[in-house]
Amino acid sequence: xxxxxxxxxxxxxxxxxxxxxxxxxxxxxxxxxxxxxxxxxxxxxxxxxxxxxxxxxxxxxxxxxxxxxxxxxxxxxxxxxxxxxxxxxxxxxxxxxxxxxxxxxxxxxxxxxxxxxxxxxxxxxxxxxxxxxxxxxxxxxxxxxxxxxxxxxxxxxxxxxxxxxxxxxxxxxxxxxxxxxxxxxxxxxxxxxxxxxxxxxxxxxxxxxxxxxxxxxxxxxxxxxxxxxxxxxxxxxxxxxxxxxxxxx
Numbered sequence: 666x667x668x669x670x671x672x673x674x675x676x677x678x679x680x681x682x683x684x685x686x687x688x689x690x691x692x693x694x695x696x697x698x699x700x701x702x703x704x705x706x707x708x709x710x711x712x713x714x715x716x717x718x719x720x721x722x723x724x725x726x727x728x729x730x731x732x733x734x735x736x737x738x739x740x741x742x743x744x745x746x747x748x749x750x751x752x753x754x755x756x757x758x759x760x761x762x763x764x765x766x767x768x769x770x771x772x773x774x775x776x777x778x779x780x781x782x783x784x785x786x787x788x789x790x791x792x793x794x795x796x797x798x799x800x801x802x803x804x805x806x807x808x809x810x811x812x813x814x815x816x817x818x819x820x821x822x823x824x825x826x827x828x829x830x831x832x833x834x835x836x837x838x839x840x841x842x843x844x845x846x847x848x849x850x851x852x853x854x855x856x857x858x859x860x861x862x863x864x865x866x867x868x869x870x871x872x873x874x875x876x877x878x879x880x881x882x883x884x885x886x887x888x889x890x891x892x893x894x895x896x897x898x899x900x901x902x903x904x905x906x907x908x909x910x911x912x913x914x
Contacts, residue, residue, distance in 0.1 A: 715863040715871040717794045724798065725878040729857040733842055736882055740839045743889040747832075750896040774816020781809035789883035793872035799879045803886025810891055819902050828895055831888040838885035845874055845881070 666674075694700045711722035724732045785805035792798030814822040849858035857874070864871035 712866075714859065714873060714875070715866040716873075716875050717867050717871070718792060718796065718798070720796070721793045721798050721872070721875055721879060725793075725875045725882075726859070726873075729846070729878060732878070732882070733846065733857075736839060736842055736885055739886060739889050740835065743835065743893050746893050746896050750900055752899075771816045774812045778809055778812040778816070781805060781812060785809055785883075785887070789880060790869065790876070792879040792883075793875045794867060794869065799882030799884075800886055803883045804890060806883070806887035807890035807894070811894065814898070819898065822898075826891060826895060828892060831892055835885055835888035835892060838881045838888065841881045842878060842885070845877055849874070 694702070707723050707727060708719055710727055711717070711719040714722060714726055716722040716726065785802050785808075787802075788797035788805055789799055789802030792802065810825060811822065813825050846857040849860050850856045852858070852860040857878075859873035859875075861873045861877070863873045869876070
């Protein structure tokens with residue numbers, strides 16, 4: 666495709682996007698007004714589905730199909746990075762050297778790692794009740810594991826990071842979101858339709874499929890980020906450029 670053809674395709678796409686964006690903005694309520702139709706509907710849906718956290722109700726109930734797309738973007742990012750950063754044939758593997766962290770760094774890392782893990786699990790498990798959820802909790806969980814790298818060294822991180830298991834867990838968690846949606850399609854007649862008991866409002870078992878989808882996203886985000894960072898760390902720590910060929914000329 667020539668540069669002129671690419672420019673033409675871009676201009677056509679930009680014009681269509683601008684037309685739809687303008688039409689959507691025209692129908693928005695006035696800034697500072699008291700009419701908030703989407704917000705009112707979102708709060709009402711959250712209360713009726715026994716989900717105390719309205720944001721999680723929007724993400725995993727009202728627009729759960731969009732959340733599936735966002736989760737798939739992260740999964741595709743990890744998959745692409747895995748393919749691009751895999752060890753090349755001419756790269757040399759070198760053993761990671763032991764690193765010496767400051768005693769205070771070791772202490773704080775050892776103390777914060779279990780605390781951060783607990784906080785991450787808490788944020789994921791209570792996403793339907795309080796601010797947080799699978800995306801935020803998954804990031805906290807991934808951060809907790811890498812405290813071992815800061816407090817000790819890369820070899821300690823590798824012992825705590827079964828990369829093959831995390832890759833499988835990442836794939837299963839991403840697939841489970843779709844499977845829950847298909848279960849709703851088969852049982853409830855619509856993709857991602859709630860098919861579980863709603864439970865009691867403001868309790869951890871409330872929200873129907875919201876906590877299930879929340880947990881799937883938490884596992885996928887945590888495993889995906891750990892795997893993503895692992896490939897970059899492998900490139901920086903364990904892989905080296907090929908040795909230059911030597912010979913008489």
